[in-house]
Amino acid sequence: MATSRQRGASRFSTGALSRSLSTRLIFFFVSVALLPVTVVGIISYQRASTALIDTALGAAEQEVVLSSRELLATMEQFKSDILAFRDTPPVQGIIRANDNDGIDPKSNDAFGVWVNRLSQIFKASAANKPEYQQLRYLDENGIEQVRIDQRDGDVTIVS
Secondary structure: OOOHHHHHHHHHHHHHHHHHHHHHHHHHHHHHHHHHHHHHHHHHHHHHHHHHHHHHHHHHHHHHHHHHHHHHHHHHHHHHHHHHHHOOHHHHHHHHHHHOOOEOOOOOOEHHHHHHHHHHHHHHHHHHOOOOOEEEEEOOOOOEEEEEEEEOOEEEEOO
């Protein structure tokens, strides 16, 4: 027959065993429940992250396309203005006068008269186009013949 002490020890080891088994079962079931939740969470995070990156890249791409279109339109306007200036009578008169000792043989106007005319055209153009901070005409040697500056809406003939 078992003594009371032995009975107490056997009850203790049976209780400890059942608590240990129940703890293990709880841990197992919690792990089984958390594993799919964790996997789904990770997958959802990755998909959301990818979607946000794609959205940000798409928005950036649209902004770049719009900016490039605006830049191209501005450059086309500058090109158009340059071609228009090239064909003005003062530019041609300056070239002819420069080639003929300061007098335009076609109009008999002096080099300075043509420079003044081109300065006035540049000044009027700059007054109507605030994006122009400076307009210059350089001769074939790169020497500045005409220059206007625009600062804060004030247009000044410099040379």
